[in-house]
Amino acid sequence: MKLKQIKGCAHYLKSPTNVGVLIDGKEAILIDSGNDTDKAKKIHRELETQGLSIKSIWNTHSHADHWGGNHYLQQKTGCEITSSKIEAAMINNNIMEPFYLYGAEPLKVLKNKFLMAKECSCGIFDSNHIDVAGRSVEIVDLKGHSPGMVGFKTEEGVFFTGDAIFSLEIIEKYKLMYSSDITGHLKTLDFLEKSDAEYYVPSHGDVFGFDGLKDLIEKNRDAIFRVNRILLDEMAEPASLEELLTSSMDRLGVSMNIGQHFLNRTTISAHLSHLCNEGFAVAQMDNNRLVYRTK
Ligand SMILES: [Zn+2]
Structure with a gap:
């Protein structure tokens, strides 16, 4: 796992669930924390090698593969963790993901690390902007895939989009992309289509530029319309x-x-x-x- 710069303060660690890293002096802010404790250890090691300490984790949403490293990193570094109101409620109560999927006390088989990350203490964003290295990072509502999912857009034009846009490989592999709200998901795709970032960082897959945006959004929409x-x-x-x-x-x-x-x-x-x-x-x-x- 190697830290790669995208532009300005925006970096990332390539992983099955990518981890965004915003650098402010000797401090790092993580965007999501990897799938599990193993990944969190690798994230921690790489940032230490780079001379960075983890100040905070911002979670795009509450799916366990995005906050699987929260528990370990918070125990290890005391970092602050924040997300949107509804996603924070689920991150603070790790039974919620299998509970809402099943609709009641879940079957034991659903209580696994893919659906239940280890608990941590997660606060709520109190603003739409946070300053990092003297520049503003916008917290953007990307609801649909998850009810309170957010993305993060830096002033230098790097947009971390969580699970709002899936790569072509994922669309072809899974055919049905998880979503909790199709109406909201389609509105988010419309919104992203009009966005003007230089780089887009999906949680799964490779970073892509503005040139690839329209085509990929069209493919994401087509996959939804096909199921409809x-x-x-x-x-x-x-x-x-x-x-x-x-x-x-x-x-x-x-x-x-x-x-x-x-x-x-x-x-x-x-x-x-x-x-x-x-x-x-x-x-x-x-x-x-x-x-x-x-x-
Ligand atoms: Zn997700």
Whole structure:
């Protein structure tokens, strides 16, 4: 794991979940903290080698692969951790991710490190801007993938976008990209399309420049619209959530374990509320069975 400069104070550590590093003198602010304790140890070692101490961690959102290193780094350095209000509530209560995916006390199989990072103490951002090295870093609302996800944009034009934009490799590999709110997710893509940063740093994948932005956003939108079309087609006959999940995953060629079942079930639920709320479909009870159908 090697610290790489992007521009100005903005650096990053390439990792399965990239870690942004904003440098202010001898201090570093991390944007997310890696998947787990192992990654956190590597982050800590590399920053120490560079003569940097960790001042704080800013979390883009509360998915465990983005804050898996929080516990270790806070114990080791006493760093302050902050996120948006709703994401901080989940980071402070690590049961929340498996709990909301399952909707009740989760199955034991869901209580794993991929869905439950070790707890830490996380505060809430109290402003839309934070000064780093005498320049302003903007905290940007990127809700959709997660309800309170934020990104960070430096004055020098480096935009850390969390999980708002997925790389082509991820779209091709997973077919269905996790989202908790499709309406919000699409608005965030519209917003990002009009943004004017020089560099974009997605949490998964490579840094890309402004030139690649429009095309990648189009691919992200296409992936969402494709799932909408499949669901509308499947809802020609009334169908339950579980039936729609199975038929849409079959059509996308995706096979799921129990964890993926609950992640994809949440995303399909988000698609269904988007399609119902936008007037393309309705949800109704049919003999104690909740079904969705096209309008
Ligand atoms: Zn995420």
